[in-house]
Amino acid sequence: MPLVYSFDHAHRKPPKDMKDLLGGKGANLAEMTSVLKLPVPHGFTVTTDACREYMRGGWPDGLDHELAVHVGSLEQKMGARLGDPNVPLLVSVRSGAKFSMPGMMDTVLNLGLNDRSVEGLARSTGDERFAYDSYRRFISMYGRIVLGIDGEAFEHPYQEVRRRSGAAGDGPVPASALRLLCTDLLQVVRDRTGRDFPQDPVKQLRGAVEAVFRSWNGARAIAYRVREKISHDLGTAVNVQAMVFGNRDDNSGTGVGFTRNAATGENVPYGDFLVNAQGEDVVAGIRNTEDLEHMKARFPAIHAELLGIFARLERHYRDMCDTEFTIDQGKLWMLQTRVGKRTGAAALRMAVEMTEPTGTGKQSWKISKREALLRITADHLDQVLHPQFASSGEPLARGLGASPGAAVGRVYFSADDVVAAAARGEDAILVRSETSPDDVHGMMASKGVLTSRGGLVSHAAVVARGWGKPAVVGADAVRIEGRQFSVNGTVVREGDVISLDGTTGDVLLGAMPLVSADPPEAYHTILRWADKIRRGTLSVRANADTAEDARKARELGAEGIGLCRTEHMFLAPERLPVVRRMILAAGPDEEQAALDELRAVQTEDFAALLREMDGLPVNVRLLDPPLHEFLPDVGELEVRAATTGLTAEESRLLAAATAWSEVNPMLGIRGVRLGVLKPGLYAMQVRALLDAADRVAAEGLEPIVEVMIPLTVSRDELALARSWVEEEIARHGREPDTATRSGLRRLRVSIGTMVETPRAALVAGELAEVADFFSFGTNDLTQMTFGFSRDDVESRMMPAYLEAGLLPRNPFETVDPDGVGELVRMAAKRGRKARKHLKLGVCGEHGGDPDSIRLFHDAGIDYVSCSPYRVPIARLAAAQAIVGADEPGSK
């Protein structure tokens, strides 16, 4: 297999589908060149295979030869040669992995220049200033990216030259000054590396390609991949392309364009444009950009050509595309395209609108509703479900609303300070003049981002949008000075609280009140379509412990309660003393009295819950946590005992807490084990539940009750626990003085178990003999299958494991397909073999994770249950799992 392909190579399948091999950028460049025949500068792509080979065993055999062949071919097409002293060819070298990793990978422009070819460039273009400006850019970029020299070492002399020459903006610095500057920069390289800057273009190219390869495993790239759940094994491709120049003159320019508005989804092209500039100037947001209307005024023909290309791209990709383009002395060149990133609101609007025809006649195109569904990710929904500000208030400043949602926090001026503040538990806002990949960790830890410079496609905007993190960019009025910023005389110091509205671009002083989001109409349309697809196949329930949670869950589309954790009822401050009396009880009478008291309040709680869920199933898990969770901390009491002394009551609590304390509570006396040791507890809970159901039924409502036994490991254990429940049901039915027996007859109760120990999954066949349903508790199942105590390993170990690639994903976020998933599949199969119509559900956080939902659906699960706010995402993901294709955002 070749390691290098020309953009115009005749691939057997559409190059856009070959991102694995060519990377995203290379695939789309080849598509534009060889399929769409758009004006793309010639070039070639070094494949991801080459990168993987490099990572395994260093520079691949034969790559030098293939590069030489392709450089030769490119030189022939362009009529110019790399390093030629007369008509030199200049190329760009860019990374391009399968998935877009904005700003993470490094780009080298103007490669091929050296002390001799720069003269040729000056001569052949007749523009010495341009030639030396290009050379200075090349030396700086190459020095920084390939040779690893601090960028400041090049930036400082350049700023000095600009200052001395009195240049404003990016305006002309005299050629002579730039020539001297290049000499200085070459000296910087010599000083910093002890070697001369490479003059041989072949060496330059190899160095740049290798730098791209290396950057795949740079710390920033790894961190990004961990965050974005991209495999570390993919590697990146490298694109080498003939340079075109947007910085030749005022008849040149460069820009980025979206075929529709990426923030709102409106079907109007959108873009940023700069006259006489190179692409990096736009993306970095160093100069403020103009929009496409301004470009139309200046370059009407090119503007029309560009819009035509936009329409062709949309029709071809059947989606909104983003592009980079350059005008080189009046000629338009397309440098990149891809299916564009978008906000959640935009994604929803586009998906719905694209199901109606775009364009007219033969040129018109549309997508199906199923395709539309698959274009929405969990992040998109998250964004429209994000909180908004309750009122708008008078803004301190206004910038571009680059990433929607509202954020409130204390301001910090460096990424590290934000990370430190977040670690202290503060909500922090990162404020920068502009962001760079060096700031990514701070952006991640922040609640929102504010920049004073840059446009909607600046680094800050793109990254924040990708993460659904509120961002306001290009707020010109904000002047940052050390650890404070000022707006028209108002000073905001480090640690002061501000509010950001990433939708409107408003920046406000102090903390604005937040209200929950109001999703757009398209959101409801998409979820309606999703529900239609999944109805009868994969239900979505919510985990809810209170009537309030249940109401919210029902509003958000939950079709039942998949998990009611009854211990949350025990922990209410007014109930804790009763629970403690039960634990401390000197004899059965005292214990029973406390249990009776608890039963009264639990009955109330259950009744309120069942009322809200009238006609929908409510799955109640009997008490699960170990008893010491209801007792005070042993250590604290011991210290107090040794110092101030304890009351008699406290001494009894200390004794009980010590007696019930455990070395590994996760694996201790919890769940049904507690039920075995304290049988009155479960009987009390079941009785409260039945009384509540009875009461609700008497109100004419329809309670549907499921009783769930936690933490079972064997058939006999489950059979015993089942017998307690059945005894209470029988006793309940028999009680002659039950006023509402008519209600009881309408009550349906099923009895099942959590499958949350590996053994339960392994012996699912025998458990199914005595269970009406299984509910997979995948949180605990993950803890036990891996031997990972979430409390202990997730914060301390997991980041290191994910960065080192020892685990592909955090198994607490997305269910581990090979271990835990295997147990789920096994249990589902064995359970259903023993009991054909065994109902299977999943509760726990994986129930709201799209990739996990796909796995659960494949395993034959009937419903997933998640927190109320994840319900819409689960409804969508369930439909997507059924449609059966990969989500667009899936890795």
Added chain:
Amino acid sequence: MPLVYSFDHAHRKPPKDMKDLLGGKGANLAEMTSVLKLPVPHGFTVTTDACREYMRGGWPDGLDHELAVHVGSLEQKMGARLGDPNVPLLVSVRSGAKFSMPGMMDTVLNLGLNDRSVEGLARSTGDERFAYDSYRRFISMYGRIVLGIDGEAFEHPYQEVRRRSGAAGDGPVPASALRLLCTDLLQVVRDRTGRDFPQDPVKQLRGAVEAVFRSWNGARAIAYRVREKISHDLGTAVNVQAMVFGNRDDNSGTGVGFTRNAATGENVPYGDFLVNAQGEDVVAGIRNTEDLEHMKARFPAIHAELLGIFARLERHYRDMCDTEFTIDQGKLWMLQTRVGKRTGAAALRMAVEMTEPTGTGKQSWKISKREALLRITADHLDQVLHPQFASSGEPLARGLGASPGAAVGRVYFSADDVVAAAARGEDAILVRSETSPDDVHGMMASKGVLTSRGGLVSHAAVVARGWGKPAVVGADAVRIEGRQFSVNGTVVREGDVISLDGTTGDVLLGAMPLVSADPPEAYHTILRWADKIRRGTLSVRANADTAEDARKARELGAEGIGLCRTEHMFLAPERLPVVRRMILAAGPDEEQAALDELRAVQTEDFAALLREMDGLPVNVRLLDPPLHEFLPDVGELEVRAATTGLTAEESRLLAAATAWSEVNPMLGIRGVRLGVLKPGLYAMQVRALLDAADRVAAEGLEPIVEVMIPLTVSRDELALARSWVEEEIARHGREPDTATRSGLRRLRVSIGTMVETPRAALVAGELAEVADFFSFGTNDLTQMTFGFSRDDVESRMMPAYLEAGLLPRNPFETVDPDGVGELVRMAAKRGRKARKHLKLGVCGEHGGDPDSIRLFHDAGIDYVSCSPYRVPIARLAAAQAIVGADEPGSK
């Protein structure tokens, strides 16, 4: 299927193989009756099916009818009728489960007597004293066992009558006194139950059968089954048999006999005999018995007949049998036989001797070596490996050595006191005049048992021997008075220390020094045979952390070290400060300095271990426990901080202990996870190991090293850890100043992983790609598969679970076949599929458990590893697993 079978029923297969249905006693009675045609009183057996049916749903339909039919048939054979006022039939009712449960199940004799038939008995036998003595026994037994009245209520009036009539021993009490006594006893029943004693023999029989059924689920029976690992589901059979009377006159008697000596194994019949007594008198040890030589003198013909029967039984059962027999007015009746229980030494001697012909000519028989092997249980070996006293000393008293082995402890006079003392951590000796089933829990908790009455088949002797617990019985000189005993004026008070020699029968004052056991020649013979069978199929290694352990292990036949826990080297008091310096290190230099110091001592430790194991594999597990195990307790330091204050050093330790403390250490940062977070640690250990191997090789010895990575969950994790080891190996090989490179070339190192998380078992296929071997850590695997923290659940929850039958066995003792065993089988299969010659081992306590070894063998394991003292048991069990039959003792 019938619920009742006559002893002479023509079964289709030998009744002795039908213990599941007939129970052990019933099966052997049928065998003696219908196959061997021995003199057995007629009778019938109510099957275990009937008992199981009773437990499920009460008294079985049709059982009354079947009983009536069989009683009718029995009456016809005996020419007497139950309750007949002239010639009454009397029957015994005895339990008989599949497995012998000595003293646990209750027996009723003389059933069929009532106020009228007792007169008939007196008339028909012409012995009124005998008739009323039988009636008095019947009322007492029935009252106690069936009606649940305290036995003391009957015993007290009887002793009163004996005292008044001046009867010594069991000598004659006048008939008139006994008649009055019976009236009193009937009144006792009336007083205690509010009802008359049942006079209808049909009701009596039904009551007795039901009592036997009920007793299956009595607390004592359950406790015994838990201890003996007998399933609670089996149920018991009930044997109803015509009475014969050893207490008719001095031409009568009763006894128990063994076809060989059950204590030593010597091929000489052994037995206890009492003239004019019923069987219960012998077993209870109330009167001291005579041996068979005495019987021969008194009943020469019957003695010869009995020895003839012994020979026939041995030939028929091909094993030593124990028997109960009665002489009724000069006629010998066999009441029971079974393959007899025996001491470990006896079992070994018998097994070896029986491979040579017993008897002569056609009558001779022998067993194969394989059969001999299968007759030895783990308990047998345990017994001969038990410690003995170093010197004999002057005994305070001497009794019968009823169960071999030596015990030292404080004396207590009730079972409850022993249990309480054991709970306090004391070694306790139970001292009783005789024991009964009520004492079983105290015997279990004791280190040894001493009784002043009873013989080698008394309750105390049989139970203690079954458990391999040292016991001295029938120490006549011991006089128990409240909470002390005296021997010829020497007083031993509660809490005083004594020593027991269960082999010699010596009782000594104070604590005698103990030495390890010296197994008999037959032990070595059996293990030689075992080794021959298992060689090349299933190896046995030992878990050993020190050279001393390793030496012992090699002595006991270990073929390598299966697990060296390197953390034990870290915990030595002189090393702990260095380990703490490593943990507290302020920077990499301090850390490296501490690591270097540790490396020096670890090298010494490893070298000593490898030296002992010259030529055998040594599997070294890299550091496994979480770091806080090497730090002081947080709680203690906090209390001290709040009271006396801490030194600077202690404050640092507190900070570190807090930082490293974990909520669930079992599932925390341990094993390879620690290696990932502190990579220098594992590199240090590997280097120490290689240096040690090098040093040992230079001495001309052959070190064989296996490096084991603990707690892995994924292929990438294992690959990373493997790379550390390989780097150290490469670095070691490269070091130019290694003086002993010639040694290194002979060094073999393999690298593998523990399989101790469920996930490791599930993804064994991918782990095998980077592992030379797996070692199943079944302790941790059990903890995670069940979600059982051994620290928390084993003492608090497991007893309740086992008694309630929620788990069939303690999964920490015998590997759980359905859950953990399933994972082992799965991992073995998947691992071998990926790597055909993957070596598979088991370390952890299950490696020394016979039932578990059988499972491991079936799963294709290459070796098991256990503690040194379990090695002989594992060698035997491995051979038995290969021979493939059930052990005789298996349940």
